[in-house]
Ligand SMILES: *[C@@H]1O[C@H](CO)[C@@H](O)[C@H](O)[C@H]1NC(C)=O
Ligand SMILES: *[C@@H]1O[C@H](CO)[C@@H](O)[C@H](O)[C@H]1NC(C)=O
């Protein structure tokens with residue numbers, strides 16, 4: 001009862017806030033452009049002068065500013081410590097010198113299902129001395145290979161060079177602890193700096209064409225306003241900014257044909273800074289156990305169960321994990337009873353009569369590809385779209401199933417996409433009637449990792465408002481939001497797409513959609529808990545588990 005009432009109040013406040021917020025215009029973020037570093041695959045370099053974009057549009061509303069501050073605080077990283085360039089590695093975190101220890105549970109080395117397992121990580125530097133401050137980016141996973149079981153660990157930074165890693169114990173048998181250093185704390189300020197100073201490190205271009213004339217110019221979320229005339233493609237509905245330099249020839253801004261990635265800025269970091277990003281040394285590198293990295297988990301204690309249900313104080317298993325793998329299948333801990341959709345007819349039955357709209361980046365396109373491959377009766381309609389960009393559409397006429405994929409708008413960073421296919425997710429959602437036959441799946445994160453977090457917050461805020469509007473007019477619409485996932489990291493990849501950027505976006509996304517009636521597919525944990533290597537495009541078994549999660553939510557098993 002109280003739960004419902006407080007949910008109702010929450011929704012009411014949220015709606016009120018959104019109404020207020022809607023009265024204000026959006027503002028455009030500004031940042032420094034550094035044209036000196038731009039090497040743009042054969043295009044003329046941007047203007048030679050380093051400058052700031054002038055402040056465009058309106059300031060954020062007080063509510064937006066407050067929310068933004070709260071979100072930024074929620075993902076704040078420990079203050080960087082001074083870093084000595086004269087001995088760049090010596091005092092930085094070294095996985096090879098660092099260790100973790102599995103701590104006894106309540107003084108005993110005995111663990112039962114329902115307990116927690118705690119490991120203590122002690123970080124040392126390259127000279128073997130203990131670190132005295134926190135901020136290392138660690139990932140932890142508990143797993144049992146023969147059971148194909150795995151769960152993500154929760155890492156707690158004590159701020160003094162030690163970290164606790166907590167795992168819920170959810171199955172019996174031998175379990176192993178994996179701890180990985182993704183980045184030493186010293187690498188994080190480097191990432192922070194390039195994120196703030198080089199938000200334009202992925203370059204974008206557009207082709208303008210009319211008759212025999214054609215010209216390509218550079219584009220971005222923000223360009224200097226006083227150097228060259230701009231074409232303003234700010235979205236009239238959401239206010240999302242996008243600009244291109246106006247073609248020099250007699251081509252109007254209306255003659256923009258496509259949008260594409262134009263390359264990357266180079267030389268963003270110094271040689272010494274690059275030492276902080278060495279694969280197998282201090283970039284995504286395992287930390288070893290001091291003694292054993294494994295324990296045996298015994299069956300759940302009987303008396304413990306009774307104590308828990310009888311006593312008000314004893315909380316049920318408190319776990320921050322959103323789910324875990326067992327026998328290779330993901331089991332969500334959020335309430336949805338998982339059901340395996342192993343044969344195509346079960347999926348077809350579930351999706352019968354439904355329209356499935358997928359919006360976002362290639363990580364949701366994978367769902368589209370999975371379903372079109374797996375369901376023989378789902379026929380792809382040829383829209384003559386390029387393979388990576390879409391849009392795509394597939395239909396199963398006998399079962400009245402429609403599947404559509406539409407990429408999100410700029411800053412999508414791909415091979416050329418027609419401007420007519422550049423759509424903002426929020427606007428697409430506004431174009432849906434919704435209802436119990438409509439499933440919406442959204443995944444938008446990977447192309448935002450090179451921008452300041454504020455850009456992502458603003459984008460998600462627009463999407464959230466559109467989701468709220470959709471659920472208001474058609475409450476039975478199923479809305480699924482997929483979070484960010486882990487990916488492979490080399491030096492170059494991590495400068496553009498570090499998991500550290502992703503974990504920040506992931507934190508924002510999860511906070512943004514909290515409390516809404518949506519299904520969150522926790523791709524972060526689903527890729528962390530799985531034994532397959534991290535990949536921007538998670539492997540088919542992970543995708544299948546994500547699809548199962550969605551379908552279990554769409555078609556719950558009736559008791
Ligand atoms: C671009 O257009 C938007 C809205 O149409 C406006 O708010 C913004 O100031 C314009 N930008 C420039 C640089 O004129
Ligand atoms: C860094 O460590 C190495 C050996 O661990 C040592 O030889 C060297 O002098 C150290 N450099 C500085 C500047 O402390």
Ligand SMILES: *[C@@H]1O[C@H](CO)[C@@H](O)[C@H](O)[C@H]1NC(C)=O
Nearest residue numbers: 130157158159160161162163
């Ligand atoms: C680090 O902090 C934790 C939590 O405050 C404390 O328990 C631990 O003793 C500290 N360790 C060191 C080495 O200072």
Ligand SMILES: *[C@@H]1O[C@H](CO)[C@@H](O)[C@H](O)[C@H]1NC(C)=O
Nearest residue numbers: 257383384385386390417418
């Ligand atoms: C994009 O637009 C051009 C014309 O401007 C057209 O020739 C091309 O087929 C379009 N591509 C797609 C995928 O729609």
Ligand SMILES: *[C@@H]1O[C@H](CO)[C@@H](O)[C@H](O)[C@H]1NC(C)=O
Nearest residue numbers: 264265266268492493495496
């Ligand atoms: C990432 O950025 C670097 C420059 O720092 C660049 O050389 C590299 O090609 C970029 N792209 C990828 C996919 O790593």
